[in-house]
Amino acid sequence: MNKIFGLALGILAAIGGFVDIGDLVFNTAAGATFGYQLMWVIPIGVVGIIVYSEMCGRVAAVSGKAVFDAVRERVGFKAALGALVSSEVVNLMTLAAELGGVAITLQLLSGLPYRWLILFAVVGFAVIIWVTSFNWLERGFGYGGLCMLVFAVAAVKLGPDWTKVGKGFIPHITQNNPTLYAYFVIGLLGAAMTPYEVYFYSSGGVEEGWKPKDIGLNRANAIVGYLLGGTLSLALMIVGATVFLGHGIAPQHLGTIALGVGDPLGKIGLLLAIVGILFAVGGASIDTVFSGAYNLAQFCGWEWGRYRHPKGAPRFAVTWLVLLVLAMGIVMTGVDAVVLTEYAVIFSVVALPLTYVPILLVANDKAYMGRYGNGRLANGLGLVYLVLIMVVALTAIPLMVLTNAGQN
Amino acid sequence: MSRSELDIGLKVLDHQLLDKNGRRCGNVDDLAIEGGPGEVPRVVALLVGPGYWGQRAGWIGRLAGWIGSGSKVRVEWSEVTKIDSAVHLRNDATKLGLGRGDDRLRPYVEKIPGAGR
Numbered sequence: 391m392n393k394i395f396g397l398a399l400g401i402l403a404a405i406g407g408f409v410d411i412g413d414l415v416f417n418t419a420a421g422a423t424f425g426y427q428l429m430w431v432i433p434i435g436v437v438g439i440i441v442y443s444e445m446c447g448r449v450a451a452v453s454g455k456a457v458f459d460a461v462r463e464r465v466g467f468k469a470a471l472g473a474l475v476s477s478e479v480v481n482l483m484t485l486a487a488e489l490g491g492v493a494i495t496l497q498l499l500s501g502l503p504y505r506w507l508i509l510f511a512v513v514g515f516a517v518i519i520w521v522t523s524f525n526w527l528e529r530g531f532g533y534g535g536l537c538m539l540v541f542a543v544a545a546v547k548l549g550p551d552w553t554k555v556g557k558g559f560i561p562h563i564t565q566n567n568p569t570l571y572a573y574f575v576i577g578l579l580g581a582a583m584t585p586y587e588v589y590f591y592s593s594g595g596v597e598e599g600w601k602p603k604d605i606g607l608n609r610a611n612a613i614v615g616y617l618l619g620g621t622l623s624l625a626l627m628i629v630g631a632t633v634f635l636g637h638g639i640a641p642q643h644l645g646t647i648a649l650g651v652g653d654p655l656g657k658i659g660l661l662l663a664i665v666g667i668l669f670a671v672g673g674a675s676i677d678t679v680f681s682g683a684y685n686l687a688q689f690c691g692w693e694w695g696r697y698r699h700p701k702g703a704p705r706f707a708v709t710w711l712v713l714l715v716l717a718m719g720i721v722m723t724g725v726d727a728v729v730l731t732e733y734a735v736i737f738s739v740v741a742l743p744l745t746y747v748p749i750l751l752v753a754n755d756k757a758y759m760g761r762y763g764n765g766r767l768a769n770g771l772g773l774v775y776l777v778l779i780m781v782v783a784l785t786a787i788p789l790m791v792l793t794n795a796g797q798n
Numbered sequence: 799m800s801r802s803e804l805d806i807g808l809k810v811l812d813h814q815l816l817d818k819n820g821r822r823c824g825n826v827d828d829l830a831i832e833g834g835p836g837e838v839p840r841v842v843a844l845l846v847g848p849g850y851w852g853q854r855a856g857w858i859g860r861l862a863g864w865i866g867s868g869s870k871v872r873v874e875w876s877e878v879t880k881i882d883s884a885v886h887l888r889n890d891a892t893k894l895g896l897g898r899g900d901d902r903l904r905p906y907v908e909k910i911p912g913a914g915r
Contacts, residue, residue: 455814467855467859468855468859520912521915691822691825692822692900693823699913699915704903758883
């Protein structure tokens with residue numbers, strides 16, 4: 391029974407971490423702009439996040455170390471400080487975008503003013519996190535996020551041309567804008583492999599008290615969770631391509647993305663989609679706010695974790711409260727949540743190597759890992775993805791400038 | 799302390815410190831190494847706190863350390879009982895002057911209902 395509950399970590403990481411506002415935006419926009427042409431990017435991103443999540447989950451289970459412990463040990467103080475600052479900036483941007491997403495979905499459900507709903511959401515999160523255990527947080531948001539599966543139902547019901555969908559898994563371009571195409575490839579990979587997912591996943595393993603015997607559970611979590619997330623990404627792209635492509639509609643509002651479901655499934659489908667998005671971006675808000683606090687605490691060596699309770703880890707508790715307030719300040723300025731998301735995803739790509747290199751190094755350290763160190767498969771895939779991440783990190787900002795953040 | 803002992807000393811740099819109760823109480827921010835020319839260098843103490851960051855990363859480290867209150871604590875090498883993925887200490891954090899930031903905030907955080915849940 392515990393094993394089944396244990397899987398919730400993977401599901402939360404998948405729904406709240408994998409399918410967050412970044413995936414909603416990039417997958418639907420990719421479908422609306424390029425049809426099925428970019429389907430092939432999704433499995434690449436999914437395998438990448440599975441490989442690195444499995445690795446850092448295994449490190450957490452065997453050594454009790456989370457990602458930022460490893461970053462500081464392995465890349466040296468200076469580079470780690472740089473990684474800390476950049477990850478905190480990107481985390482805060484992402485958190486602000488997710489909070490904006492929460493407020494937008496609450497507005498769709500209630501019709502109340504946006505800024506009041508931001509305040510309501512932040513106070514709500516502060517209270518929920520303060521009184522709820524880690525296990526219940528992840529179960530609540532993970533299972534609520536399963537409403538997102540309505541996108542998969544919609545994708546099938548829309549009756550896409552499955553031959554064309556299948557061809558999308560073979561990389562090709564039929565449109566004459568290769569720069570925009572490349573920008574979307576980077577964005578989709580970035581949204582799939584966002585660094586906060588591994589920060590949250592590894593620290594979550596420590597929160598759950600994983601031991602070496604839980605390595606099988608870790609593997610199952612990573613594989614099942616992210617495959618589910620990947621399926622939802624494919625569904626979002628199919629919905630984007632079928633409903634929006636050719637109608638000149640760019641889904642620049644979360645409500646528009648939900649409407650993609652309303653078309654084939656009616657009012658109930660639309661409601662489920664909005665509730666699913668609410669739980670997914672809500673879960674991602676919790677992932678990002680915790681990631682920010684985990685990273686700072688691990689860099690400084692403070693006591694951390696929801697399992698220590700606010701009393702046992704006061705600086706950790708104050709850090710996530712402060713991050714919530716700062717993110718609230720950002721969304722309150724009225725900045726567009728979808729635009730903020732695009733910037734957060736692209737900047738996070740630049741920070742990827744400093745997160746993934748230390749994971750690979752620690753997972754190979756026989757002194758900590760003993761017989762649980764990386765095997766050939768994990769190392770082979772780890773190295774391939776490292777090269778890919780380097781290329782992606784170097785091209786992200788130039789592509790963003792060249793395409794005016796995907797506007798042309 | 800032999801050459802290999804110095805290696806152990808260098809290995810603990812940037813590692814997590816745990817007190818006797820398993821409480822996380824800082825990272826090893828720097829090392830105090832003694833030994834003149836011709837002598838074998840020895841690690842005599844662990845240096846803990848943002849106040850030592852300037853020695854690690856120049857002005858950026860000093861700035862970050864200043865933001866982080868600039869505290870400095872010296873922990874004698876004899877306090878170390880075990881080194882695995884963390885550095886284990888013989889005494890509790892409060893006695894060693896570690897984890898003071900958490901101790902200072904705790905009375906305020908405790909006043910909020912549900913802080914122990």
